[in-house]
Amino acid sequence: MSEEMRxxxxxxxxxxxxxxxxxxxxxxxxxxxxxxxxxQASRPKRVVIDLSEVEYMDSSGVATLVEAFQVxxxxxxxxxxxxxxxxxxxxxxxxxxxxxxxxxxxxxxxxRS
Amino acid sequence: MNRPSPxxxxxxxxxxxxxxxxxxxxxxxxxxxxxVAKRLGFGEEACGxxxxxxxxxxxxxxxxxxxxxxxxxxxVSLWPSADGNGSAGITVxxxxxxxQIDPGAIKGRNLDDIRPGGLGVHIIKExxxxxxxxxxxxxxxxxxxxxxxxxxxxxxxxxx
Numbered sequence: 001m002s003e004e005m006r007x008x009x010x011x012x013x014x015x016x017x018x019x020x021x022x023x024x025x026x027x028x029x030x031x032x033x034x035x036x037x038x039x040q041a042s043r044p045k046r047v048v049i050d051l052s053e054v055e056y057m058d059s060s061g062v063a064t065l066v067e068a069f070q071v072x073x074x075x076x077x078x079x080x081x082x083x084x085x086x087x088x089x090x091x092x093x094x095x096x097x098x099x100x101x102x103x104x105x106x107x108x109x110x111x112r113s
Numbered sequence: 114m115n116r117p118s119p120x121x122x123x124x125x126x127x128x129x130x131x132x133x134x135x136x137x138x139x140x141x142x143x144x145x146x147x148x149v150a151k152r153l154g155f156g157e158e159a160c161g162x163x164x165x166x167x168x169x170x171x172x173x174x175x176x177x178x179x180x181x182x183x184x185x186x187x188x189v190s191l192w193p194s195a196d197g198n199g200s201a202g203i204t205v206x207x208x209x210x211x212x213q214i215d216p217g218a219i220k221g222r223n224l225d226d227i228r229p230g231g232l233g234v235h236i237i238k239e240x241x242x243x244x245x246x247x248x249x250x251x252x253x254x255x256x257x258x259x260x261x262x263x264x265x266x267x268x269x270x271x272x273x
Contacts, residue, residue, distance in 0.1 A: 025143075026172045027136035056143075058168050059232035087161050094239045095232050 007035040014045035015111060021053040024061030032061065036068045043075045048110040052083025057091055069101065078102070082110035126190035126206070134175045134185035134209075142189065143168050146205065153193050153203055155262055162240035163203060163260050169233040170207050170256050178211025178254065186210055194259070202242075202261040210253040216246035 005028040006021040016039045020032050040047060049065065051057075065081070072079035082104045084092070092098040104110045128149060132138045147164035155163065171187065179185035192204040221235030238244050243259035 023140055025136065025139050025168060026175065027139060058139075058165065058172060059236055060172060062232060087158075090158070090161070091165065091236070094236050 005031045007032055009035060009039055011044075012111065015048060016040075016042075016044040016046075017048045017050055017107065017111075019050035019053065023056040024054055024064070025056065025058045026060045029060040029064045033064045033067065036064065037071075040068065040071050040075065040077070044077055046078045046080065046111075047072055048080050048082060048107065050083050050107050050110070051081060051085070051088055052106070054088055055085060057088045059091070059095070062091060062095055062097065065101070066097070078113075080104055080110040080113050082107050124192070126192050128189075128191040130189045132187050132189070133183060134171075134179040134187055134211075135183040136172075136175060139168055139171055142171065146189070146191070149191060150203055150260075153262070154201065155203070155260070159260065159262070163205070163258075166237045166241050166258055166260075167205060167207065169236050170258070173233045174207070174209045174211055174254075178209055202259060205258045207256045207258070208249060208253060213248045213252065213254060216248065216254075219246050 005024070008017075008019040008021070010017045010019075018032075018036060018039050020028075020035075022028065024032055036047075036049075047068065049068070054061075069079050080102045083106050084103060089098070089103075092101065092103075102113060104113055128145075130142065130145065132142060143164040146167045147160040150160040150163045151157075167189065174185070174187055175181060175183075186209065188206075188208045190206045190208075192206075193201065194204050195201045219234055221231070221238055237258070240260075241258045242261050243257070245257040247255045247257075249255050
């Protein structure tokens with residue numbers, strides 16, 4: 001069995017912050033998907049996904065975030081990504097999804113957005 | 114167990130790795146490929162892209178080729194390449210015994226269609242210089258990935 005990825009979840013008022021830690025690839029993205037589903041079940045006004053501790057992401061991670069984005073849109077919540085390392089930002093650019101998501105430099109900016 | 118079919122390349126690969134179609138081996142394979150690419154003179158971004166392409170290719174084999182079965186064999190072979198003009202590169206061949214599909218049917222999805230999934234082939238084609246899918250002789254597919262390295266001026270080490 002694979003070691004389970006750590007995903008920190010904190011609530012700040014109407015906002016839920018989800019912060020995965022480590023590499024988000026095909027072996028880890030199902031865990032992120034289930035944490036996001038649970039976090040979005042209460043229909044928070046804003047979902048912040050803090051990626052500042054994610055060193056690597058492949059298309060399975062990106063697909064997980066696209067799915068969460070669609071759920072947020074259906075729920076009428078705002079979804080913001082923050083703290084992307086350059087190599088993670090690069091996959092959003094390659095997939096041409098960098099303009100679809102709201103991306104901020106850090107968590108503080110995401111919480112103010 | 115069937116061996117990988119003869120490679121289209123005349124020489125044996127410098128590196129040859131057999132793994133099973135278990136996502137737990139993605140991370141180690143990425144690190145291995147990125148480490149070798151670095152020693153061959155690729156810059157950090159290019160190393161990341163080569164490892165990403167290999168990761169995406171393996172993910173597609175695991176998910177679609179083997180339908181998430183975790184025991185299907187996959188072979189990753191690697192050759193450094195040089196064209197004699199100061200430019201060099203890397204060739205990675207990935208073979209499997211998964212179901213065969215028509216190479217012409219393997220396409221990246223339309224990026225205007227915002228939905229999860231289907232991004233892997235697009236990413237592979239975006240980050241590698243040459244991408245070729247073929248059916249192996251009897252069973253499985255072969256994917257050839259080539260990345261060229263920019264020419265290095267005479268007297269300079271392979272860097273950047």
